[in-house]
Structures are given as structure tokens and as C-alpha cells.
Amino acid sequence: MTIPVEVATVAGCARLEGAGGAALLDRLVPGGGPWELEIGFGKGRFLLARAAERRDLRFLGLEVAGEYFRLAARRLARRGLANAALVRGEALYLLAAVLPRAFARELHVYFPDPWPKSRHQRRRLFSPASVDLVLGALEPGGRLCFATDHLDYGAEVEAILAGCPGLTVARRSGGWEDGPRTNYEAKYVEEGRPILRLEAVLAGAPGLHPAGAREVLVACAVAGTGGAGDDAPGW
Numbered sequence: 001m002t003i004p005v006e007v008a009t010v011a012g013c014a015r016l017e018g019a020g021g022a023a024l025l026d027r028l029v030p031g032g033g034p035w036e037l038e039i040g041f042g043k044g045r046f047l048l049a050r051a052a053e054r055r056d057l058r059f060l061g062l063e064v065a066g067e068y069f070r071l072a073a074r075r076l077a078r079r080g081l082a083n084a085a086l087v088r089g090e091a092l093y094l095l096a097a098v099l100p101r102a103f104a105r106e107l108h109v110y111f112p113d114p115w116p117k118s119r120h121q122r123r124r125l126f127s128p129a130s131v132d133l134v135l136g137a138l139e140p141g142g143r144l145c146f147a148t149d150h151l152d153y154g155a156e157v158e159a160i161l162a163g164c165p166g167l168t169v170a171r172r173s174g175g176w177e178d179g180p181r182t183n184y185e186a187k188y189v190e191e192g193r194p195i196l197r198l199e200a201v202l203a204g205a206p207g208l209h210p211a212g213a214r215e216v217l218v219a220c221a222v223a224g225t226g227g228a229g230d231d232a233p234g235w
Contacts, residue, residue, distance in 0.1 A: 004085070005024065151194060167201070
């Protein structure tokens with residue numbers, strides 16, 4: 001299958017077409033170093049700083065906002081970070097159709113859109129129906145780092161992760177060892193705003209969340225009838 005993907009590397013921006021999966025990653029950043037993935041890198045503060053600090057690792061960032069993607073791409077090129085690549089697109093699509101599974105040793109998700117309105121919540125990155133896609137990017141033994149200032153949403157994410165087979169989840173009582181990792185976090189720390197931070201370690205390949213598995217069965221049943229009713233889950 002041919003998959004067009006907009007990417008940025010130290011050589012500049014391009015629209016690549018070709019096979020996805022590990023072959024695409026090796027085209028973007030050749031080498032054998034372990035991968036770290038950030039979903040929603042924004043202006044690139046954390047991803048680019050970490051890539052500059054750890055030249056022995058490879059870094060991939062996903063971002064849906066074109067303005068932020070282009071800003072971070074310019075910063076990546078100016079800093080000469082040959083060990084990092086940026087991809088523009090919707091994260092769940094990229095995780096499902098473009099990227100390989102189990103390629104990253106660390107996954108970073110900081111201050112994702114909480115989509116607070118009820119009718120929008122199906123767009124959240126973390127839900128029982130989609131969490132296996134997100135965790136599927138991690139290799140066995142890989143670690144997820146998460147932070148949000150929306151405490152209710154953070155508690156929901158914590159509960160979802162706690163229900164995932166093979167995943168151990170813990171709250172951090174304080175900040176990260178290297179300090180605030182995003183512009184939002186730096187601002188909120190200065191304001192004294194509460195932040196919920198989670199760390200999770202994956203013991204093996206992620207399975208379907210029990211609640212997510214039920215949604216998949218409902219979706220398959222609806223598809224089998226040839227229609228989608230008002231109660232069908234959104235994707």
C-alpha cells in the first residue's frame with residue numbers, strides 16, 4: 001500500500017510515498033539507536049532538546065497542527081538534529097496505518113487536548129477503544145510518560161491505563177527530573193497550577209482494554225447489519 005506522509009528531517013520537509021512501518025522509519029533516521037516517540041510535540045521544546053542531548057537515540061514526533069509542525073521543523077533543521085524526524089498527521093491514523101508496532105522504548109504524551117465537551121470526547125487520544133493503538137507503539141518493557149493539567153481527564157487516563165493488561169501505572173508525586181518538558185508545563189508550574197503526571201511500564205505486548213474490546217464487538221455487529229445506529233461508537 002502506498003501511503004503519503006508529510007515529514008521533516010534535518011534535510012528539510014518532504015512528502016514521502018512508499019511503504020510504511022519500519023522501512024519508513026529507517027528512511028527517515030537511518031541507524032540502529034533505540035527510538036523515542038512523542039505524540040503532540042507542539043513547538044518541539046522537549047523532543048528537540050532531548051534529541052540534542054541524546055545523539056545516540058532516534059526520535060520521532062507526531063503533530064497534527066501544521067503551524068507547530070512547520071515551526072518545529074525549522075528548529076530541527078537549524079540545530080542539525082540528524083537523529084530526529086517529525087511527522088504531520090492525526091496520531092491514531094499514523095499509529096494504525098503508517099508506523100510499525102513495538103518500535104519505541106519510550107512514549108511521551110504531554111498536555112493532550114482533553115476535548116472536555118461530551119460530544120467531542122470520542123476524539124481523545126486515550127480511550128478504552130484506542131489505548132491499545134497508543135501503547136502498541138511501545139516495545140515490551142517500554143515506558144509511557146504522560147502529563148495534563150486537566151485533573152479529571154488525567155484521572156480518566158489513569159483509570160484506563162490501570163485497566164490495560166500487562167501495564168503498571170504510577171503517579172509521580174513531583175516534577176520530572178529534567179524540569180518542565182513543555183511550554184505549557186513551564187507556565188503552569190510557575191502559576192502553581194496542579195499537574196497530574198503518570199508513568200507506566202509495559203510488561204509485554206498490549207492487549208485490548210476490556211471496555212475497548214466490547215466497543216470493537218459492537219462496531220463489528222453494527223457493520224455486519226450494514227448500518228450504523230445512533231448508539232454506534234465513534235472512531
